Amino acid sequence: MKFVDEFRNPTLGRALAGEILSLVEPGRHYKLMEVCGGHTHAIYKYGVDDLLPANVELVHGPGCPVCVIPMGRVDDAVAIARQPGVIFTCFGDMLRVPGSDHCLLEAKAAGADVRMVYSPLDALRIAKDNPDREVVFLAIGFETTAPSTALTLKRARAEMVHNFSCLCNHVTIVPPLRALLESPDLRLDGFIGPGHVATIVGARPFQFIADDYAKPVVIAGFEPLDILAAIVMILGQIGDGRSEVENQYRRVVPDEGNLRALEVMAEVFTLRPHFEWRGLGFISHSGLRLSDAYADLDAERRFDVPGVRVADPKACQCGEVLKGVIKPWECKVFGSACTPERPIGTCMVSSEGACAAYYNYGRFAREREVL
Amino acid sequence: MTNSAALSAREATVLGIIETARRRRAKFRDPTITMSHGAGGRATQSLIEGLLAPAFANATLDAMADAGALVTGGVELALSTDAFVVSPLQFPGGSIGSLAVHGTINDLAMVGARPLALTLSMILEEGLGADVLGAEVTAIAEAARGADVSVIAGDTKVVERGRADGMYLTTTGVGLRDPRARLSPASLVPGDRILLSGTIGEHGTAIMLARNAFELNAEISSDSCSLWPAVDALLEGVGPSLRCLRDATRGGVASVLNELARSSGVAMVVREADVPVRDAVAGAAEILGIDPLYMANEGKMVVFVAPEVAAEALAALRAVPGCEQAVEIGEVRREPPGMVLLHTSFGGRRVLDQLVGDPLPRIC
Numbered sequence: 001m002k003f004v005d006e007f008r009n010p011t012l013g014r015a016l017a018g019e020i021l022s023l024v025e026p027g028r029h030y031k032l033m034e035v036c037g038g039h040t041h042a043i044y045k046y047g048v049d050d051l052l053p054a055n056v057e058l059v060h061g062p063g064c065p066v067c068v069i070p071m072g073r074v075d076d077a078v079a080i081a082r083q084p085g086v087i088f089t090c091f092g093d094m095l096r097v098p099g100s101d102h103c104l105l106e107a108k109a110a111g112a113d114v115r116m117v118y119s120p121l122d123a124l125r126i127a128k129d130n131p132d133r134e135v136v137f138l139a140i141g142f143e144t145t146a147p148s149t150a151l152t153l154k155r156a157r158a159e160m161v162h163n164f165s166c167l168c169n170h171v172t173i174v175p176p177l178r179a180l181l182e183s184p185d186l187r188l189d190g191f192i193g194p195g196h197v198a199t200i201v202g203a204r205p206f207q208f209i210a211d212d213y214a215k216p217v218v219i220a221g222f223e224p225l226d227i228l229a230a231i232v233m234i235l236g237q238i239g240d241g242r243s244e245v246e247n248q249y250r251r252v253v254p255d256e257g258n259l260r261a262l263e264v265m266a267e268v269f270t271l272r273p274h275f276e277w278r279g280l281g282f283i284s285h286s287g288l289r290l291s292d293a294y295a296d297l298d299a300e301r302r303f304d305v306p307g308v309r310v311a312d313p314k315a316c317q318c319g320e321v322l323k324g325v326i327k328p329w330e331c332k333v334f335g336s337a338c339t340p341e342r343p344i345g346t347c348m349v350s351s352e353g354a355c356a357a358y359y360n361y362g363r364f365a366r367e368r369e370v371l
Numbered sequence: 372m373t374n375s376a377a378l379s380a381r382e383a384t385v386l387g388i389i390e391t392a393r394r395r396r397a398k399f400r401d402p403t404i405t406m407s408h409g410a411g412g413r414a415t416q417s418l419i420e421g422l423l424a425p426a427f428a429n430a431t432l433d434a435m436a437d438a439g440a441l442v443t444g445g446v447e448l449a450l451s452t453d454a455f456v457v458s459p460l461q462f463p464g465g466s467i468g469s470l471a472v473h474g475t476i477n478d479l480a481m482v483g484a485r486p487l488a489l490t491l492s493m494i495l496e497e498g499l500g501a502d503v504l505g506a507e508v509t510a511i512a513e514a515a516r517g518a519d520v521s522v523i524a525g526d527t528k529v530v531e532r533g534r535a536d537g538m539y540l541t542t543t544g545v546g547l548r549d550p551r552a553r554l555s556p557a558s559l560v561p562g563d564r565i566l567l568s569g570t571i572g573e574h575g576t577a578i579m580l581a582r583n584a585f586e587l588n589a590e591i592s593s594d595s596c597s598l599w600p601a602v603d604a605l606l607e608g609v610g611p612s613l614r615c616l617r618d619a620t621r622g623g624v625a626s627v628l629n630e631l632a633r634s635s636g637v638a639m640v641v642r643e644a645d646v647p648v649r650d651a652v653a654g655a656a657e658i659l660g661i662d663p664l665y666m667a668n669e670g671k672m673v674v675f676v677a678p679e680v681a682a683e684a685l686a687a688l689r690a691v692p693g694c695e696q697a698v699e700i701g702e703v704r705r706e707p708p709g710m711v712l713l714h715t716s717f718g719g720r721r722v723l724d725q726l727v728g729d730p731l732p733r734i735c
Contacts, residue, residue, distance in 0.1 A: 001653050010718040047719015109403040118585065224717045329382050335389035340727040341413050361721040363386060364707060 007223030008046065016228035017051040023235035030056045031187060032234055033324055035177065036194035037064030037352025038222050044361035046224040056231065059324035060357075062176045062280065063194050065141040066093045066350035067322060070276045071312065073169055074099035076305040077138050080167060081112040083303060087130060088114045089123035090138035093350045098343060100310045120152035120166075127156070127164035136299045139168045144196040146170040146288060147261035150268035153290070153297050167299040168289050170269065173197050174205050175286035176277060181213045185325055190234040192227065193219035195249040200265075202257025203245050210243045221249040268294050278346050279312060279319025318345035321354050328355040335359060394633065394709050396420045411622030411667075412726030416630075435634060436556070437478040437617065440548070447548035449484035451475055455540040460503065462581035464573070464592030465669070467540055468510030473595050473669055474620070475544040476518050480602040481616045481672065483552025486518060490543045491525040496535040507538065518597040520544070549603075551610040558614045559635040563703040564681035566674040568601055568688055569594070569696045571624055572652040575666035580655065587658065589651040594693075596670035601691045605674065608687030614675040618668070622726050625664040627673050628711045629725045636708045641701035641723060644716040664713075665726050675703065 024030060034040055040060045043049060049058065062068060078099050081088035088104070095105040095116060108114035113133075117123050120137050127135035139149040149166060156164045173194060180186065193206055198219045206217045216237035220230035230248045237244060247253055268291060275287025290298040300307075312318065316338070317331040328334055328347065338344040340356050347353035351360070397413070399421025407414035424432060431439045438451035455471045465473075476486035491511065495504065515522055577593040579585065598618060605613055617627040624646070632639050641664075648656070648663045656663045670693065676684045681699055688697035713723040 001650060001657065004657060008717050010716065013718050044721060045715070046717040047713075047715045047721045048717070050719035105405050105407075106403065109405045122584075224719075327382070329385045335385060336392065341407075341417075360724045360727075363389065363722050363724075364710060364712060364720075 004223070007221070007225045009225065012225055013051055013228060016225065016232055019232050020051075020056065020228065020235060021053050023232065023239055024053055024055055026055070028055060030189050030235065030238070031059055032056065032190045032192060032231065033059045033061045033188050034192040034220075034227070035061040035063045035173065036192075036196065037067065037350065037354075038196060039192055039194075039220065039227060040064070040354055040357050041352045042222050042224060042227060044357040048224050048227055049362070051228065052231070056235075059188065060321070060328075060354035061191075061324055062180065062277075062322040063142065063173060063197070064322075064347070064350055064352040064354070065145070065171070066097060067318065067346040067353045068171060068176075068277045068280070069094070069097060069140060069169055069346060070278045071098070071100055071310040072276065072306070072308050074103065075101075075310060076300070076307060077167060078102055078104060078107050078112075079305055080136050080299060080303045081107050081114050083134075085133055086113065087126055087133050087135045088112060088138065089117045089126060089135060090114070091118075091140065092116045093352075094138055094140060096343065097346055097349050120149050121155070124152050124156055124161060124164055127161050128159070131163060133163060134302075135164050136303075137164070137166045139166050139170055142171055142173050142194070142197050143200040143265070146265050146269065147200060147258070150264040153268050153294055154264065156297060157294070165297050165299040165302045166290065168269070170288040171275060171277070171286055172271075172288065173201075174208075175283045176280060177206075177209065179280065179283055180323055181209065181215075183323060186323060188215060188324070189238060190216040190218070192230050192234070193217045193245070195219055195221050195226070195253060198247075198249065198253045198257070200258050200261050203247050203253065203255045204257075206245050210245050214243045216243050217245045219245070219247045219249050219253055221252065267291065276309060277322075279316070279322050281319075313344050316345040318347045318355075321345075321347050328358040331355070335363075390707060390709060394636075407727070410726060411620070411626050414727075415622075416725070434555075435630075437481040438484060438544075438546070440482070449479050449482045449546040449548055450543070451478035451546075452541065452543040453478060455542075456536065457578065458536050459578075459581050460507065460537050462593055463577050465595035466507060466510050467538065468507035469514040470593075470595050470669060471540040471542045472511055472514035472518060472520070473597055475542040476520060476546070477598045477618045477620075477670075477672075479544050479546035480597070480599045481554075481618055482546075482548070483554045483602065483606065483613075483616070484546030484548045485603075486520045486544055486546045486597075486599055488521050488523045488545050489515060491522050492541045493525070493527045494535050494539040494541075495527065495529045496537055497529060497532040499537055503537065507540075514597075518599065549606055551606040552613065553611045554613060554615055556615045556631050556635050559631065559637050559675055559703050560614075561637060561703050561705040562678050563614055563675050564678050564684075564699050565628070565639060565641065565701040565703065566676065566681065566685060566688065567624065567646065567698055567700050568598070568672045568674065568694045569670075570647040570649050570652070571619065571668055571671055572648055572656060572663035572666035574669040575623070575661075576652045576655045578667070579659065585659065587655060589655055591649070591651050591655070594668055594670035596693060598670060598672050601672070601688060601694050604687045604691045605684055609676060609680040609684045612677040612680040613684070614677065616672055616674055618672045620669060621667050623663070623665040623667060624671075624673055625662070625711065625723050626726055628723065631675075632711050633709045638704040638707050638709070639701060639711045640704055640714060641711065642714050644714075645698055645700045647696050647698055664723060678702070
């Protein structure tokens, strides 16, 4: 497949792996965090780990949009989905995220009209096709997906689709990164920056990581060669004693981001004073809600939602996994009580979650494979 | 160093516990049926192993083959049944009618039985167009004629509008076990080669595109066809060295490999670069975030053969029209038992696991 296969070329992969090997100091351990769940998924899917020397460790970060949704928000979604007359729409991954009693897939099996969509515009179309029903879209994601939600809401307004509303769970990437860098139990040598978020926000918002915390950041694409190239660049910075924000994903990410998308977001959304993150607790100015101008399309205001904070299950260590403090398999319930078919924690649900990626793709003792 | 060695030992322990737990018979504990139970992955497995198999326990069923064996008066018969609920009813390359014929006779072929006859039961929804029904009856008749089987009994029920999606079909097939066949999943041994009869993912992709939910256009037709000619050629070419056959329908090639690895207690290694996928299928799979290895096929099978006859088996397959692109994609190993590993085209390794739920797309 053109423009895809080129970025998955095994010969070039081996060449980059050789370069990485030449850049690492033997005896030194390098811990690099890939912020974005898309990277986590790609690393496991292509087996990128196999091309890295043992002393380069990839730590999975908090950038999986499904993983960071707290239980209380799922309960709110289920409560709306159960109301008579409602068609509840969401992305596929959200269907299986556990609430305190049920997930959306179970609510669907019990009679709620829950539909999977690929885009918020699909949800809007369902609203137009069903004028006598209330259609709610469950919006999740970082700055990557927020603009498409914003555009959909603008269109709903322009086309006067009154039976459409949005339960907004959009979050921003910088506040949790700052929280992570402030946490004392984590030592990281550099960051593989989130390429898709950077497409919208640009490279500048990550400058504080280099300036205030003296860590290299390389914004990277999502093909395996992108990831290896970014690792080469990070190791290059470490070797030179530099800490800068570099952009490996120039073919997609402009340094200044997408100004038009940022404008639309600023019009439709406003920062919440604080928002709860799964396992990370409340983080100030980290979540988005609909701005007052769009209040009439806000499902939180249109419907009665419990809005109750629900504590994470005691056994679940999603927070520590999201912060990269523990590996998925170090969690007490990993693979026993918590599996992809019966997840306790969100990290086990999304294919971008560190636990699900490791369980589905990485769950084998490499030295045991008999060749 | 010691620290990281201790760490990896702990990781190995955790993985060992998981492997042991997964080898156990799956329990069925779900309070309600969800779509996952029909997707051919782990939820389907829990339904079969946890509810159905215990209820009907008998030696034939416990073999978990695609068709059941029935020996009577010295004649070895195979019996299989399948229900068809595909939407839309018609799609490029086939329709519910042709699918209902091919699906059931392929299950017979997979146990080395020559399909003889079918029964047909139809559940029709009030309001179904007579032209639609007529077209499907014709499709059934043509597919049966093409596969040299007769439809020898049938039943029709009509339900109120809204109680069925146009029409549902169930076919039951009876076949005669071929004396050249010694097929059994229990016969898989490390070293056996894994062959694929052609390109994968076409049926699943054709259906998804026909639903038009994604506004994607591509020239992809379902691969729906009878696999008996290919099985016949394999039996003729390498007969007793043929270990096991599985058609890669719901859940795709990955699900078939996992089922067999688990039931035979062996490992399998697949070379991703050798798995043939048409460009249009690969493109659709890329956009939808679904791995072609999990996509449904209706005319492709996975073939396990003894290593010394792999080349002969491939040659026999490739001589059959529709199987020209047959290839070897991997082999059976000893360790780790029950698992399927993929050597990725990029040069890394990963687990190729059972499907969990429906193949849901990634969101960003």
